[in-house]
Amino acid sequence: MRRWLIVFVAAVLLTALLGGYKVMQIREAIAFAESFPEQTEAVQAVVASEIEWTPSVSAVGNVVAPQAVTLSNELAGRVAEVGFAAGAAVEKGQLLLRLDTSQEQAELAGARARAQLARTQLNRLQELLDRSVASQDEVDEAQAALSVATAEAAALEAIINKQILRAPFAARAGLHTLEIGQYLAAGTQITRLVGIEDTLWVDFALPQQLTALAIGSEVSVSAPGLLDQPAPAAVIARDAALSDASRNRTFRASLAGHSHELPPATIVRVEVPTGETRPVVVLPATAVRRSGFAAHVYVIAGKSEDGEEVLRAELRTVQVGDQRDDQIVILDGVRAGERVAASGSFKLRDGMKVHLTPEATVGPSVS
Numbered sequence: 438m439r440r441w442l443i444v445f446v447a448a449v450l451l452t453a454l455l456g457g458y459k460v461m462q463i464r465e466a467i468a469f470a471e472s473f474p475e476q477t478e479a480v481q482a483v484v485a486s487e488i489e490w491t492p493s494v495s496a497v498g499n500v501v502a503p504q505a506v507t508l509s510n511e512l513a514g515r516v517a518e519v520g521f522a523a524g525a526a527v528e529k530g531q532l533l534l535r536l537d538t539s540q541e542q543a544e545l546a547g548a549r550a551r552a553q554l555a556r557t558q559l560n561r562l563q564e565l566l567d568r569s570v571a572s573q574d575e576v577d578e579a580q581a582a583l584s585v586a587t588a589e590a591a592a593l594e595a596i597i598n599k600q601i602l603r604a605p606f607a608a609r610a611g612l613h614t615l616e617i618g619q620y621l622a623a624g625t626q627i628t629r630l631v632g633i634e635d636t637l638w639v640d641f642a643l644p645q646q647l648t649a650l651a652i653g654s655e656v657s658v659s660a661p662g663l664l665d666q667p668a669p670a671a672v673i674a675r676d677a678a679l680s681d682a683s684r685n686r687t688f689r690a691s692l693a694g695h696s697h698e699l700p701p702a703t704i705v706r707v708e709v710p711t712g713e714t715r716p717v718v719v720l721p722a723t724a725v726r727r728s729g730f731a732a733h734v735y736v737i738a739g740k741s742e743d744g745e746e747v748l749r750a751e752l753r754t755v756q757v758g759d760q761r762d763d764q765i766v767i768l769d770g771v772r773a774g775e776r777v778a779a780s781g782s783f784k785l786r787d788g789m790k791v792h793l794t795p796e797a798t799v800g801p802s803v804s
Contacts, residue, residue, distance in 0.1 A: 477790045478750075480781035482737050485718050487773035490766060492712035492759055498641035498658065498690075500703040504606050504632025510536065511599045513623045516615055523612045526633060527604040534615065534627055536600035545593040552586035559583050608632045631701055637692045639670055641707040642685035650675070650709065656690050657708040663698050667708065708761075717758070718767045724779040725757060725765055732757050734771060735778040735785045737793065750778060752787035 514536030521527050559579040608630035615627070639658055643650060652672055659667040670690035679686050690707070692699075699705065725732050735750040755770030771777060776793075778785055785791065 477792050478781065478784045479792045479794055480735075480737075480778045480785065481794045482776045483721055483724060483779045485720055485767065485771050485773050485775050485777055487716050487718050489714050490717040490719065490759075491710050491714045493657075493708045493710050493761070494643070494647065496641040496643055496707045496709060498639040498705045498707040500692075500699045500701055500705060501638040501640055501689075502631045502701040503634055503636060503638055504608065505630065505701060506605065507629045508533065508602055508627045509624050510534070510602065510621050510627060511623060512536070512596065514538075514600055514621060516617050516619045516621060519613075519615045519617065521604075521610050521628075523628075524610060526609050527607070527630070529604055529607050531604045532601065533604055533610070534602040536621070538597045538600050541593055541597050541600070545590060545597065548586060548590035548593055552583060552590050555579065555583035555586045602627060604630060606630070606632055633696075635693055635696055637696055637699060637701075638673075639690045639692050639705060639707060640687055641690070641709075642680070642683070642687045643709065645679055645684045645686065647709070647711065648675075648679065648686040650688060654710070656710070658690070658692055658705050659708070660699060660703060660705045663703065664695065668692060668695055670707075718771055718773050719764045720767055720771065720777055721779050722760060722763050722765045724777045724782060725755065726782060734767075735782050735787075736771065737776040737778055737791055748791050748793065750785040750787065750789045750791050 516534065517537040518532065518535040520532035520534065527533065559576070559582075562576045562579050565575075611629035611631075613628045641656075650672060652675065654672045656670050656672060657667040658664070658670045670692040672688055673691045674689040676687040720734065724734055726734065731754055733752055733754045736753050737748055738751050739746050739748055741747075753770050756768040758766035758768045760766070778791065
């Protein structure tokens with residue numbers, strides 16, 4: 438029994454010695470860690486701004502020229518004259534293409550000669566009929582012969598006219614590879630003409646719950662890289678029915694003053710207002726972090742510690758609203774004027790000491 442007691446006492450003493458040694462190690466580690474300065478992260482911050490915000494939805498738009506046509510030759514033939522340069526501006530009525538009509542011109546001359554002869558014969562028979570020398574039947578036959586000859590000449594003139602293409606309106610021509618002497622089959626595409634106008638159409642589609650957009654409503658058209666800033670456009674028409682495939686309705690807006698920047702078929706973005714303008718707080722989207730179903734930001738607040746102003750990150754859960762470009766609406770959680778970490782916020786945690794870079798006081802801007 439005494440032997441077991443001695444073993445027990447020895448074990449207790451050994452455990453105490455080991456525990457004391459471990460406590461000493463932990464204290465030394467804490468003292469060593471405290472000898473280093475507190476970790477500080479450098480971030481950029483923005484000042485939450487209150488702006489006037491109009492709720493809207495974005496749609497993809499297609500630029501359409503009010504006057505545009507693709508010209509083709511109705512009849513086959515050989516090119517006799519090309520009256521325009523590829524990509525050049527053309528005037529209304531300007532000759533674009535003339536096919537060889539030498540055969541038709543010869544046939545037209547013969548038809549006109551026959552018509553002239555028929556007219557002369559008719560005039561003579563009319564005179565003879567007045568003197569009761571010719572019969573009415575002979576006059577009627579001469580009148581019919583004149584009508585036939587005249588119709589033949591008119592038909593040939595129509596054929597000749599179909600082999601001459603002229604610009605239906607002032608426009609800019611597309612590219613072409615036409616050469617004199619080239620044979621063109623019927624229906625060959627000659628060129629595409631786009632009217633020279635200051636106004637363009639923008640067609641866009643909206644889902645069925647937004648199809649009540651009124652005629653005359655103003656929308657905003659943007660094209661990064663082509664337009665310096667969004668341009669206003671007015672809705673001028675809407676399709677009579679929804680699309681069977683997408684259940685969207687197509688609208689058409691009139692855009693003035695940008696025909697040089699936006700060629701037809703350009704894809705643009707159309708912002709359609711869906712509510713009244715109201716003041717809201719906005720932040721750059723890069724300032725908002727998301728985890729699960731919640732969104733949060735780090736608010737940079739100054740605190741007095743040991744008589745010194747120290748900036749620390751405060752984790753805040755926020756409620757977000759619409760987003761436009763790189764700006765996002767903050768419905769709750771941040772007040773206007775508060776500084777919020779933007780670039781570099783992924784490095785922060787609640788309560789961390791931060792250092793702001795020189796760009797820290799720049800507020801967001803919304804066009």
